[in-house]
Structure formats: structure tokens, C-alpha cells
Amino acid sequence: MKEPAYFATLPPFWKKTSVRVTVCILVVAVVLAGLVIAFLVGSPMPCVFHQLTGLHCPGCGGGRCLKALLHLDILRAIHANPGVIVAFFLGAYYGLRLLCNYLFRREIFPDLHFPDWLWYVALIGFGVFYILRNIPVYPFSLLAPPPVV
Numbered sequence: 659m660k661e662p663a664y665f666a667t668l669p670p671f672w673k674k675t676s677v678r679v680t681v682c683i684l685v686v687a688v689v690l691a692g693l694v695i696a697f698l699v700g701s702p703m704p705c706v707f708h709q710l711t712g713l714h715c716p717g718c719g720g721g722r723c724l725k726a727l728l729h730l731d732i733l734r735a736i737h738a739n740p741g742v743i744v745a746f747f748l749g750a751y752y753g754l755r756l757l758c759n760y761l762f763r764r765e766i767f768p769d770l771h772f773p774d775w776l777w778y779v780a781l782i783g784f785g786v787f788y789i790l791r792n793i794p795v796y797p798f799s800l801l802a803p804p805p806v807v
């Protein structure tokens with residue numbers, strides 16, 4: 659396993675083992691605090707875009723989705739915002755990858771290397787989804803996030 663390419667560009671202070679361990683502990687603590695908040699209350703803030711326009715933005719239902727995901731209520735999570743599920747697992751993987759690469763100075767987790775066309779298909783798919791979820795007619799209304807409970 660080789661050292662991550664960016665590691666050589668870091669200033670000496672950020673390469674110290676004690677600094678790397680401290681940074682990783684702080685990052686893990688912040689992420690865990692965020693997950694505890696999401697587990698208990700979902701999103702702590704209402705969506706400003708939804709309050710101003712009445713439309714569901716691409717992130718609407720994200721807090722409810724994460725809360726449902728953390729409660730292992732997969733169907734409710736999909737109903738709230740399926741894009742957040744994909745983003746959650748991709749973000750968790752890349753976050754863990756970045757953290758481990760920095761902490762251990764090695765490429766422990768490989769880059770996933772998605773083909774470019776997949777990003778375009780996903781972008782178009784989510785764009786269509788978010789347009790459809792704002793049409794207030796059945797069956798499209800099923801795509802809107804569930805009300806806050």
C-alpha cells in the first residue's frame with residue numbers, strides 16, 4: 659500500500675502522529691454528535707427553500723431520511739429522500755477512506771472509480787425525481803417527503 663499522494667504536500671505539523679490522531683478523534687466526535695442529533699430529532703433546521711416557495715428542494719426530507727435510516731426504517735428513509743441514502747453511504751465510505759488514509763498514511767480503502775456516464779445518469783435521474791415530487795397530483799404526490807413527526 660502506498661502513501662496517499664496529497665500527504666507529501668502537507669506541512670510537517672499536520673504529518674505528526676499526535677496531530678493526525680487528534681484530528682481524527684475530533685472528526686469522529688463531530689460526526690457521532692451529528693448522528694446522535696439525527697437519530698433523536700432528524701434535521702434540527704427547517705428547509706428555508708421549502709418555507710419560501712412551498713416546493714420540495716433536492717434535500718427536503720433529508721433529516722427525516724437520515725433519522726429513519728438510523729432507526730433502520732428503510733422504507734420510511736426511501737420515502738423521505740432516496741438520494742440522501744445514496745449520498746449517506748457514499749459520503750460515509752469516502753469520509754472513512756479519507757480519515758483512514760490520513761491517520762495511517764496508507765491507501766487502505768480503494769477509490770471506487772465510478773464511470774463518468776454513471777454520474778450523468780444519476781444527475782438526470784435525481785433531477786427528474788425532484789421535478790416529479792413537486793407535482794401535487796397522485797401518484798407523484800407519493801414522491802414528496804412525509805410530514806415532520
Ligand SMILES: [Zn+2]
Pocket residue numbers: 705706707708714715716717718719
Ligand atoms: Zn428543502
